[in-house]
Amino acid sequence: MISSLFTQMGLDYRIYDVGRRIQPLDTETFLRVEQQLIPYPAPYLRQAWLALLLRDSDSPALPLLWFIRLPLDEQGFLDPQPRDRLVKQLLIALAPQESEAEQARQLAAVLENNPCLFQPAPERQASMHARASLDLALAPGEHYGAALDYLAGDLGQWQQLPLQGLADVAMRCAEHSHLLQQAIATMPAQPLQQLCECLENTTPDKALATALCQRLQTEAPTGDSDSLVAALVRALSHSDAIELRQTALQQLLSGQPGMEVLAAIASRCPWDLTQPTLFRAFLQSLQQHPTPLLQQLLNELLYDPRLRPHLLPVLRDPQLEPELQQAVARLLAPADNPVRH
Numbered sequence: 001m002i003s004s005l006f007t008q009m010g011l012d013y014r015i016y017d018v019g020r021r022i023q024p025l026d027t028e029t030f031l032r033v034e035q036q037l038i039p040y041p042a043p044y045l046r047q048a049w050l051a052l053l054l055r056d057s058d059s060p061a062l063p064l065l066w067f068i069r070l071p072l073d074e075q076g077f078l079d080p081q082p083r084d085r086l087v088k089q090l091l092i093a094l095a096p097q098e099s100e101a102e103q104a105r106q107l108a109a110v111l112e113n114n115p116c117l118f119q120p121a122p123e124r125q126a127s128m129h130a131r132a133s134l135d136l137a138l139a140p141g142e143h144y145g146a147a148l149d150y151l152a153g154d155l156g157q158w159q160q161l162p163l164q165g166l167a168d169v170a171m172r173c174a175e176h177s178h179l180l181q182q183a184i185a186t187m188p189a190q191p192l193q194q195l196c197e198c199l200e201n202t203t204p205d206k207a208l209a210t211a212l213c214q215r216l217q218t219e220a221p222t223g224d225s226d227s228l229v230a231a232l233v234r235a236l237s238h239s240d241a242i243e244l245r246q247t248a249l250q251q252l253l254s255g256q257p258g259m260e261v262l263a264a265i266a267s268r269c270p271w272d273l274t275q276p277t278l279f280r281a282f283l284q285s286l287q288q289h290p291t292p293l294l295q296q297l298l299n300e301l302l303y304d305p306r307l308r309p310h311l312l313p314v315l316r317d318p319q320l321e322p323e324l325q326q327a328v329a330r331l332l333a334p335a336d337n338p339v340r341h
Helices: 002-008 027-034 080-094 100-113 122-135 144-152 163-171 177-184 189-199 206-222 226-236 242-253 259-268 276-286 291-303 308-315 322-336
Strands: 011-017 023-025 047-056 059-071
Touching: 002 011, 002 027, 002 047, 002 080, 011 027, 011 122, 023 027, 047 122, 059 080, 059 122, 080 100, 122 163, 122 189, 144 163, 144 177, 163 189, 177 189, 177 206, 189 206, 189 226, 206 226, 206 242, 226 242, 226 259, 242 259, 242 276, 259 276, 259 291, 276 291, 276 308, 291 308, 291 322, 308 322
Parallel strands: none
Antiparallel strands: 011 023, 011 047, 047 059
16 A cells, blocks of 8 residues: 555655645555545546655755555545555565666656556646645745736736746735735636635635635626636635635526636536535526536535435436436436445
8 A cells, every 4th residue: 555655665655635626635544445444535537646745864954745546436536556556566676776767767757657547737736846845835836926017017027927926925815815815816818717726725804805706707708718717716716715715606507607717617516516506507608618528527416425416416407408308317327326345
């Protein structure tokens, strides 16, 4: 098991789920997942997406960061075979070698060629580095000051804005809430989208969530900024201002949201969809798009056993439009009766 491997190596380690967002995963929970005692608690695209933050007790200031993804079965339990192959390869690579260079070469080969390893999107990777420095009480990166200067200055001069600096500021959004509120109102679309993709890994306070909602209300009616609207939805997704967010989502769904926006709502705000009124509005919007999108998003929502009991009553509602009833009928039988082999 991965947990046992790091213990044997004498490494201090932290585990983060990085599927829908960055969130810590306590080691006891991960151990129970590895032992197949519980399903993975945050499945995304039927996989467990993990960041492993490793530190040698002899060199605590030099952490390593590995990103791995592990397939899950139909009920969300870990498929142990890919995990076991990865652990076996790591054990061989980390065994004593003739030289440190040879050991480094073998380890690099494992990390480069194993299908369990993945490279996250730049915004997610930058946010994970920012979270690691925060959790380890390390100083933010060298571009942190430049990002603060940008947010307090000419927002049009964003071309040289370092992404890592923006991620470090976003991860410290509680400290910089007022500065971020002011900037969000007038930031150009591209740097704002990057900022939002970093903020989705945080918990914006109510004032910051209000600023995000106000910008969302400005952008949504234009109909030509789906990517930015989707990013704003993701930035709001874990704010403590639940009522504010759900009101914003209801207003958004009353329009004609695009596929990217609907995908953002389904993947980042699934618990908001447990509100029947909001889920019905989501289904009505989804019905305006090709059937494969509906099937894909509903499949992903119903795959999560925590969400399924809240969503199925709405999907079974005889008052649903006939076309929608036909589209979801094919999904309900396997969702109602999952069998673990």
